[in-house]
Amino acid sequence: MSTAFTFDLHQSGAGASAASVARHGTVSITSRSSVQHGPSTKKRVIETPGCLMFSSKGSVPHLTPDNMRLQAFGGVHVSLEQLLHPDQPASFSKWPLASPFNSSSKFTLAEYLHLQDLILMCDLRDYASFSAFASPSSAASDAISSRLLGPNTDRYALLSTPKGVRQLTMDDYLQIVRQYRPDIMVALADNIVERKTKSSESQQGPAEKRVRKSVERSLKWLDQILLEREGQDGRMEDRRIEEEKKRRRERKEKKRAAMVVEQQQEGDAPEASSKETVPEEAESDTPIEIVPMATEPWREVALFAHVLGSHLEAERIMSAQETARRKGVDGFVIDTSALTEMVEMDQVLKLVEASVEHLPSQKPRIVYGVQTPEDVLRAIALGVDLFDTSYPYHLTEDGKASLYGFGEDPSPESVSAADNSSIRNNRWINLWDDEHGDKFVPIMEGCECYACKGGRHTRAYINHLLKTHEMLATVLLMSHNMHQYGLFFQHVRESIKEGTFEKHSKAFHETFGKEPKRTAEKHQAQLVVEAALTKRNQRLEGAEEAVVDAIGTGEKLVKKRSEVEGVEADKTEKKAKKEGDATTQEQQ
Known part of the structure; x- marks a missing residue:
């Protein structure tokens, strides 16, 4: 268990339904934090249900650092395959040894990204690019597709970095953790990421044998990582296997060399009499002795473990049960990002429920692949604690502004009949539409985000910025969409405390319905x-x-x-x- 990570659960309201296991809690890091001007006693906390901010190469898209810190989120999710330098993980020769703010502590990834006041969570891949809500034309999702990368092996996992495909071994992973030292590190796992194509539409997913192998391989890697975090040698078995393979290769090479000499002697009889016959060496039965190596512990880094199993419920349950038995795990990652293109969301959430039922309640769970507000509400009702902010990011990329709400009266006052007739839903508006070119009103009346507060920016102005390709357009949209997503989670937490979560969730579904499916088709004005x-x-x-x-x-x-x-x-x-x-x- 991490010495710095804590997760506290709070009691739900008296009106909470027995059918819902939605819970309210707090994720916090109690030590090892610093800010720009010197050491600090604590970081921000993450209230759950809540979010980690989605980032690209460690930066929240479209937001400057000051605007990013106006958002009500306490953590950032970072993808390592986007972030690794060309000389890493092979070498960290350019990585500073000591922190510039505190010479007695090591330089961390949070300091490099200037995110010391936020909880930093690192995983290998950008799983948000695989969800069904992500555009099929996404360059990130095409680059990371495992069909292009090929399968993982017992020795390494394949990553798609800005400099090409790279193999990440366990030694590389451990070196990254010890150098970067994020607040939360997700264990190395054999994730299966398959995309549906026309030739594979009839397939229901990867084969059962492949799924079982991914679960077993991930558990093996997790055991090694847990030993290494405590300062023990978790690579002894791998080194023993490598030594066996080395001896086997040497025996084969000696046998081949002896056969060559024997053939030469048989082909040249006079010379054969003058040469000594090479004796056939018996195979060495000397036992292999592997000496444990001293390792550097990193107990202050929290470790989250993947719960895998793809589309197979039995494998999901087995993965959850076996992962939960590892006492050193601080939290769990339920990865459904690859499932959202294989099966419907109803089936995805059933698999999430099957996983959650076998995980300990005192540890947090984060889910990948569930993004839209209505799906988030259903996942919260199953006991999921954390998500990411890729949903407001995708809305921003499409030029859309959020109008949804949660609570007693979820329907926003600013949604007019004209809006509804134009967009056929009342959860967002598309500011690429020409009808907003003469609407000199805020995106949403009463909104306190950077874009709307004080009426400083109007729909007409943002419509103009989009059509002139000004980057301020996405800055304002991202600020608004992130603010509304944070407000949504704030009201969800309040409803859990008050015992009205189930009632308000039903009202949300009745008011806003289902999110329209996102496609690669762009707005006509955007194409122009x-x-x-x-x-x-x-x-x-x-x-x-x-x-x-x-x-x-x-x-x-x-x-x-x-x-x-x-x-x-x-x-x-x-x-x-x-x-x-x-x-x-x-x-x-």
């Missing part, structure tokens, strides 16, 4: 803007070459505009001369 940008970029590419970064040195090589223009002028002059010569010949 992107086409204009593409045409502009093509014109600029002819005048100036792109910047080339020399990796590792930071040097930039840029062709001067004058040189490019000179080359273009020569081409134009030659072309004109050629056309003039052709005209002269025709006249003659």
